[in-house]
Amino acid sequence: MQTSYRGTRRAIGLHSAALVLVAAAAALAGCTTGPVENLPSAGTNLNQTQPSGPSRWELVRWQQPDGSLRDIPHGDNGQPIIFEFSQGIDAAQGTVSGTSGCNRFTGSYGKTDTGIRFDRIAGTRMACPPPRMELESTLLKAMQTPFATVGTQPSAGSTGRQIIWKSAGGDLLQFVEREGVGKRGASVDAGGVEKVVYIDSQRVECSGVGKMTCYRWRESPQAPWQLWYGPIEGLEFEPGVAYKLRVREYQVPNPPADASSIRWQLLNVESRTRAK
Template sequence: MQKIFRLSPAAFTARAAAVVLLAAALGACATSPAPDSPGAGTSLNQAQTGGPGRWELVRWQQADGTLKSIPHGDNGQPIIFEFNSGIDSAQGTVSGYSGCNRFTGGYGKTATGMRFDRLAGTRMACIAPGGELESALLKAMQSPFVTVGTQPSAGSTGRQIIWKTVDGDLLQFVEREGVGRRGAKMDAQAVASGVEKTVYVDSQRVDCSGVGRQTCYRVRENPGAPWTLWYGPIEGLDFEPGVAYTLRVRETRVENPPMDASAIRWQLLSVESRTRAN
């Protein structure tokens, strides 16, 4: 028996809005203005909301028309850009999640769209597909984006924008509320209290590269998982080289962190075990 799927009115409206916006963007690609030509930029000021802006990458169409698979919904942690002064601000700082790591940097409006600079981020080891997607995104951000389509808020769908990369790819972002995964709202108390977790810390710190050369912890959240690098401090830990630790920590998100600091904070709650390495 053939199944018939029906969209709710809200879902239908959101789907239709995305189709219209993409169609407008594709049309604009054929007649897009020369980079940095005066007045070529598209603005969302008619739907401007005050304060920071949080945007999720929901669609990546490559220049040949094929789509990249990107995480969103229940398919993993979404790719998020957080603009500290809003997307319509002339300039500011941007931070977010790029597919495997957190990143920070600067942003500024151009006559045709948006540029990013001074990008830095954590350097956790990444495996496909997250690592490949992150590499492609960070490479694309090295050149300015051209705005080829915008749409004000339509009910619950949020404002939308499509940027064109220097290679001709189209990146569609939707404005989201709140913090955390999948655009879920989280109140100030939840952000402040964070979440508790168990982490395993290796017996030696290692050289690593962030904004500059530094020393990092090797950590993991499962005894059988591969080690990853932790660039920030573990607040309250009196680390002794040659001793491996099992720790209970509180993890909280840092709002608008400095460019050379992590967006995630670990505070020691208890030392569950100490094991001296052989």
């Protein structure tokens, strides 16, 4: 994952981002209901790239309804807000996971006639400094209602594809596609180590930086239970159901102090057993 922006690369990316947002804001202020002026329409641009694997997007700008900007973390001032889409944002539906400002989250997503919706979002429960907790709470609340796509821009030079979503509350959220694990076009099983794990039917309270909920897992039906503190990316966990999963385990280089150094990505649900 790209973790910093410096020099010309940062200047180009942020300048491009600002131009896109200005166009989007102007269109919204004029009550425009069609595509943003001087940008490809959302449907046309995004459909030019059909689903070809995961894609990874970073929130780079958050403009509030009054025009002011929220202070959001980037690679050089904190862990960025990242959304990883299992089938890319071009897909009709899929699973989504990532970081929401403080914790990791997972859930599902689907296209709507005007944008995107998020469903069954769940996350870890680690405690962070109040500004990050407030930012995360606001973002997760916004994700409870669909986002409308108000602008898109294809990749250019060092800057990836960009998209601007508008929340139901009127916030403009601008995301840029990033490279790294989960980038568009990458195979879901590229790198990492494949393994089979058994997941208990209920999550339990555990303690990380703060109180949170963990999975119980083991490597075989006879092995002792262990705690898994992070999400299982791609799994739509149903309480009361035990799982046998095939996952790919990745080592996370330089993880934040409050995050795991290992991540699991779901490859296949081998079996589901409802607890009696």
